[in-house]
Amino acid sequence: MDEDxxxxxxxRLPLDDVxxxxxxxxxxxxAAARDPSLWRKLELLGGGGGGGGTTRFMPWxxxxxxxxxxxGVRRFSFAGYxxxxxxxxxxxxxxxxxxxxxxxxxAHELDLVSLRCPELRKVALPALSVGDDARLPDIVLEPRDxxxxxxxxxxxxxASRRSHVLTIIGGWSFVFRAVRATIAxxxxxxxxxxxxxxxxxxxxxxxxxxVACHGLLPxxxxxxxxxxxxxxxxxxxxxxxxxxx
Amino acid sequence: xxxxxxxxxxxxxxxxxxxxQLLEEAALLSAMVRDTIQIGQxxxxxxxxxxxxxxxxxxxxxxxxxxxxxxxxxxxxDDAADEEKKVANxxxxxxxxxxxxxxxxxxxxxxxxxxxxxxxxxxxxxxxxRFADMMKGKSAxxxxxxxxxxxxxxxxxxAQIEKDSPWVWSRTT
Numbered sequence: 001m002d003e004d005x006x007x008x009x010x011x012r013l014p015l016d017d018v019x020x021x022x023x024x025x026x027x028x029x030x031a032a033a034r035d036p037s038l039w040r041k042l043e044l045l046g047g048g049g050g051g052g053g054t055t056r057f058m059p060w061x062x063x064x065x066x067x068x069x070x071x072g073v074r075r076f077s078f079a080g081y082x083x084x085x086x087x088x089x090x091x092x093x094x095x096x097x098x099x100x101x102x103x104x105x106x107a108h109e110l111d112l113v114s115l116r117c118p119e120l121r122k123v124a125l126p127a128l129s130v131g132d133d134a135r136l137p138d139i140v141l142e143p144r145d146x147x148x149x150x151x152x153x154x155x156x157x158x159a160s161r162r163s164h165v166l167t168i169i170g171g172w173s174f175v176f177r178a179v180r181a182t183i184a185x186x187x188x189x190x191x192x193x194x195x196x197x198x199x200x201x202x203x204x205x206x207x208x209x210x211v212a213c214h215g216l217l218p219x220x221x222x223x224x225x226x227x228x229x230x231x232x233x234x235x236x237x238x239x240x241x242x243x244x245x
Numbered sequence: 246x247x248x249x250x251x252x253x254x255x256x257x258x259x260x261x262x263x264x265x266q267l268l269e270e271a272a273l274l275s276a277m278v279r280d281t282i283q284i285g286q287x288x289x290x291x292x293x294x295x296x297x298x299x300x301x302x303x304x305x306x307x308x309x310x311x312x313x314x315x316x317x318x319x320x321x322x323d324d325a326a327d328e329e330k331k332v333a334n335x336x337x338x339x340x341x342x343x344x345x346x347x348x349x350x351x352x353x354x355x356x357x358x359x360x361x362x363x364x365x366x367x368x369x370x371x372x373x374x375r376f377a378d379m380m381k382g383k384s385a386x387x388x389x390x391x392x393x394x395x396x397x398x399x400x401x402x403x404a405q406i407e408k409d410s411p412w413v414w415s416r417t418t
Contacts, residue, residue: 001354005361008369012377024385024406026397062382070385072407 006032015043016056019084020066039089042096044082057081057099079103086116093117255282256292257307263300264292265307271314276364297362302355305345309368312341346375350392 010018010033022033045056055061057078059068064076073080078099086093096117102109253269255278269288272278278293287293295303316338320331346353353372360368380388389396398406 002358002361005357005369005373009373009376009380012373013380014382017381017383021380021383021385021388025388026394027402029394030406066384 001028003028003032003035007035007038010035010038015039015085016063016066019081019088020063020070024070034088036088036090036092039085040092040094042085042089042093044078044085045097045099057101077103079109082109083112086112089117091116091118253288255287256290257303258292258294259298259300259303260296261300263303265300265303267307267311268314270318271310274310274313274365274367276366277362279364295359295363298359299355302352302359305352305356306359306363306365306368309345310365312345313338313367342371346371348375350376350379 006029010022013022018033018038023030056063057076058064059076061076063081067073067076067081078101082098096113098109254266255269255272256264256266257272257278258264269282273282278287281287281293298306316334320334346356348356353375357369357372357376360372379391383391388394
């Protein structure tokens, strides 16, 4: 089969199949499965196979078992899988959604993403500790070694579980101070409700950062604080603001 | 369809000499036919020769084009029609597509190649989805059996694959 046709077929296949099965079928499939265009949208949310939110990357998950038996991978981990995806994308990854659990050292994964994915436009992140949160500007703002084009917009969707919503806002105030911030509501593709109850989208151009809040559903007792924070930011540096709660 | 519009037919001729007549507008779903007609060819009685595509495959492609052309024309015809009807029509067309593409993989492959050569995006998309559905969640050997693909890796290459495994990128710390 034509490589073009194969790539088109693989584009319609879940990422896990392109990673674990397609390259082992035969030589031409192996070549086609390495096409960087297949690795631009990296949907790595943890769910899958109908399981809970974190089962997809466990060593005993179908994906983990597949890697163990077919590639001789002894200890399947999300970190390794992320590395594979990022390497295959060859710097061209545009969208990335990360699972709730990044492994023992989320900092490594965040650094990898900020260094190797300069083209990212949209990132969905899990709740992070304050220290890891501080690394996010590297991902949002143009990485140091790539020329920042003025019309480039990075969109960063920050997804968190309910309890961490305020931590994340606190972390982001760093970004807000660093650049002029604008808050706008984005017409959003609805985030999966199960794990990602709160999503903040940050669209960052070289200078202004647009923060879009949608699907904002914090725990009830925090709601007023979240809203006041968002409005504060909107007043501080903004053109428009909408908070669908 | 607008009344009084002249009905123009084109003829497509398969590689084994079978000819198929269809409305020009239906044939225009194919980028290749569009280009041919644009440069002023293909309207004559000789028709448009389609190389590398047999009559059997081309007949299926023609059925697809006719169906999608009539569906689009019907949707255009009653643009004031209510949303509900439009949604129902779309759903009907999708079901028709599913039935149509429910083929064995040899035929499916022929149609995919034909659609790709003729530049019929909708049909390429449909075939690709069908193939992807066949592969989803299967291991490499299951895919090989299902699609009748020969394993052409040499044993050295196999060993290389294991060595190349993604975990070479993995942290060693």
